[in-house]
Amino acid sequence: MTDPTTGQGTSGPTRCGYVALIGAPNAGKSTLINALVGAKVSIVSRKVQTTRSLVRGIVLDGPAQIVVIDTPGIFAPKRRLDRAMVTSAWGGAGDADVVALLVDARKGVDEEVEAILAVLKGMGRRKVLILNKIDAVERPRLLDLAADLNARLPFDETFMISALGGDGVDRVRTRLAAMMPEGPWLFPEDEVSDVPLRMLAAEITREKLFERLHDELPYQSTVETDQWKTMKDGSARIEQTIFVTRESQRKIVLGKGGQTIRAIGEAARKEIAEAADTKVHLFLFVKVREDWIDDPARYREMGLEFPKE
Numbered sequence: 001m002t003d004p005t006t007g008q009g010t011s012g013p014t015r016c017g018y019v020a021l022i023g024a025p026n027a028g029k030s031t032l033i034n035a036l037v038g039a040k041v042s043i044v045s046r047k048v049q050t051t052r053s054l055v056r057g058i059v060l061d062g063p064a065q066i067v068v069i070d071t072p073g074i075f076a077p078k079r080r081l082d083r084a085m086v087t088s089a090w091g092g093a094g095d096a097d098v099v100a101l102l103v104d105a106r107k108g109v110d111e112e113v114e115a116i117l118a119v120l121k122g123m124g125r126r127k128v129l130i131l132n133k134i135d136a137v138e139r140p141r142l143l144d145l146a147a148d149l150n151a152r153l154p155f156d157e158t159f160m161i162s163a164l165g166g167d168g169v170d171r172v173r174t175r176l177a178a179m180m181p182e183g184p185w186l187f188p189e190d191e192v193s194d195v196p197l198r199m200l201a202a203e204i205t206r207e208k209l210f211e212r213l214h215d216e217l218p219y220q221s222t223v224e225t226d227q228w229k230t231m232k233d234g235s236a237r238i239e240q241t242i243f244v245t246r247e248s249q250r251k252i253v254l255g256k257g258g259q260t261i262r263a264i265g266e267a268a269r270k271e272i273a274e275a276a277d278t279k280v281h282l283f284l285f286v287k288v289r290e291d292w293i294d295d296p297a298r299y300r301e302m303g304l305e306f307p308k309e
């Protein structure tokens, strides 16, 4: 049997494995995962450091299932939450079959990329280099960058892509599929992401919050889905809480006469309904929790380890 989309045989042994996608903030990890999976699983934003938890996209290619681990950008962690994110990112890379380094070709090699290369050197995994945003870079510069990076650390393969436009994404999918070890699939065929819908819904609301309030809100604000009830008519009644750290921030989120929160809720409701494929009634609450950044329960909710100090 031949899969019409890939031209590959779907009989024969199945393959399955993990790919850890590593890159500096804004390199385009979320965009690439979405392009590989073909469905919205990870939040894309112009704000750096929006990806807090490990979000896995499950990519199918012929007989192969590729579980992609989206990692937060690697950066010098100072605060507790930042350290938890970084530990979680590298933890995932250590278990993966292939580590894929995504580099923003526009930016080239900066301190961030150098720091990642230093850690990758000591990692006994197969490594691939993916140069992203080639739509925004001249060819010669691209080739120089590929040569420079391979001189610093020899990669098993180098790809040049535009995650946004889709150029080169199919080849990345096919090659990664071939690199996966033989074995049974870990996830059911129709599952594009193992992120529970509740968590995805919280991420969508957080995205709308950031889109609306830009720099007025520190990124410490977080969203949790408290309740998800399926009603008799099949619609979902969802309650979410937006946590902020100060009363002044709560006022900003609510807006004059509740205007801001209503607009955020409306935008989030539409997108959650699309993701859940059902009608959604969304209820948003805003709470001040000064100490959430030091509360282990909030970290567990985001799938992160709570660092001891």
Ligand SMILES: Nc1nc2c(ncn2[C@@H]2O[C@H](COP(=O)(O)OP(=O)(O)OP(=O)(O)O)[C@@H](O)[C@H]2O)c(=O)[nH]1
Residues within 6 Å of the ligand: 023, 024, 025, 026, 027, 028, 029, 030, 031, 032, 043, 044, 045, 046, 047, 048, 049, 050, 051, 071, 072, 073, 132, 133, 134, 135, 136, 161, 162, 163, 164, 165
């Ligand atoms: N021109 C161009 N822009 C891109 C491409 N891929 C991603 N971007 C843009 O780069 C920005 C960052 O993309 P994200 O996918 O959010 O980056 P990320 O690495 O997941 O970022 P964090 O989650 O913050 O770590 C967004 O504005 C994207 O639209 C590309 O191929 N070309």
